[in-house]
Amino acid sequence: MADLSSLTALSGASLWINNLVDGTSGMAVKAKHSIFSGSSHFQKIEVFDTYAYGRILMLAGTLMFTERDEFIYHEMMSHPALSRHPNPKSVCIIGGGDGGVLREVLKHPTIEKVVVVDIDDMVKQTIETYFHHLATGFSDKRAEVVIKDGVDFFLACKDTFDIIIVDSYDPGGPVQSLETEDFFSQVASHVAPEGCAVFQSDSPILRPGFVRSIHGLVKPHFAAMAPYICSIPSFPAGTCSFILAAHSNDFFSACNSKATTTIAPLCKYYTEAIHTAAFVLPRYLQQIYPV
Ligand code: SAM
Numbered sequence: 001m002a003d004l005s006s007l008t009a010l011s012g013a014s015l016w017i018n019n020l021v022d023g024t025s026g027m028a029v030k031a032k033h034s035i036f037s038g039s040s041h042f043q044k045i046e047v048f049d050t051y052a053y054g055r056i057l058m059l060a061g062t063l064m065f066t067e068r069d070e071f072i073y074h075e076m077m078s079h080p081a082l083s084r085h086p087n088p089k090s091v092c093i094i095g096g097g098d099g100g101v102l103r104e105v106l107k108h109p110t111i112e113k114v115v116v117v118d119i120d121d122m123v124k125q126t127i128e129t130y131f132h133h134l135a136t137g138f139s140d141k142r143a144e145v146v147i148k149d150g151v152d153f154f155l156a157c158k159d160t161f162d163i164i165i166v167d168s169y170d171p172g173g174p175v176q177s178l179e180t181e182d183f184f185s186q187v188a189s190h191v192a193p194e195g196c197a198v199f200q201s202d203s204p205i206l207r208p209g210f211v212r213s214i215h216g217l218v219k220p221h222f223a224a225m226a227p228y229i230c231s232i233p234s235f236p237a238g239t240c241s242f243i244l245a246a247h248s249n250d251f252f253s254a255c256n257s258k259a260t261t262t263i264a265p266l267c268k269y270y271t272e273a274i275h276t277a278a279f280v281l282p283r284y285l286q287q288i289y290p291v
Contacts, residue, residue, distance in 0.1 A: 027063070029056065031049060032050065038122065067133075077104070084196070088195075091111060095150065155186070193247055201241045203240065214243060218245050226244050229242070230242075
């Protein structure tokens with residue numbers, strides 16, 4: 001296949017990457033060139049170098065993260081939960097093959113074991129080749145990477161975890177097994193009594209129906225849950241939502257201040273104030289969630 005950058009240079013054409021939501025709105029990013037394009041058994045995997053956001057990873061034609069603002073997403077998938085737990089030691093990350101959440105989890109000094117489960121080994125290989133700053137956690141002796149479907153992993157897993165982070169949401173993505181009621185029940189049964197689970201629930205602005213459906217799948221399996229948000233420039237409509245779910249109501253009011261004061265200085269988005277403020281939603285977003 002001809003090298004895209006030479007074609008671009010020759011023709012003067014621009015290479016625009018469109019990241020659309022439901023084909024009706026989204027973001028266009030002008031690329032300098034394609035860096036990698038391949039396909040695993042599950043999905044197309046592409047890496048582009050872009051003018052505005054640096055390198056970007058696309059899976060199955062959907063933007064996963066950009067070099068410029070991935071820290072926001074990965075910090076906010078990790079620290080609101082970890083800094084509420086009194087002494088987090090064991091974490092499981094479903095869909096964490098890009099290493100971003102793993103990197104953040106390993107910042108916590110109490111962590112003894114992190115199991116990263118991803119169905120696609122080619123994602124991890126792509127990260128190790130083209131996104132070194134995201135691959136740092138893979139060589140940490142506390143980390144274990146399991147290449148497996150998240151559902152199959154939990155069916156065979158006898159352990160519970162202090163924190164389970166489900167980082168595999170790209171609705172309509174290549175594998176739908178994580179969008180079943182049974183999977184949420186499996187997650188809940190593998191969260192330790194004092195622990196919690198975090199689910200990414202997509203754009204509350206463009207996909208309120210999806211947010212409500214995730215909320216409905218989580219609710220029956222946990223004693224308490226709370227949505228929170230963060231603003232990410234490259235995320236569809238700029239706001240990403242999450243759900244924190246726990247077996248005890250006390251979990252939410254907790255703030256392991258030692259953790260927040262240790263971790264916040266190591267972050268570029270998460271702060272001690274954001275630890276609480278992220279759970280304050282504007283009225284129009286509050287109304288999305290069923291009471
Ligand atoms: N961290 C990314 C970001 O910054 O947006 C999000 C992760 S990406 C949406 C989804 C990841 O979950 C991919 O690495 C994909 O291979 C993995 N995945 C999808 N379905 C899965 C399944 N059933 N079991 C385990 N991993 C899965």
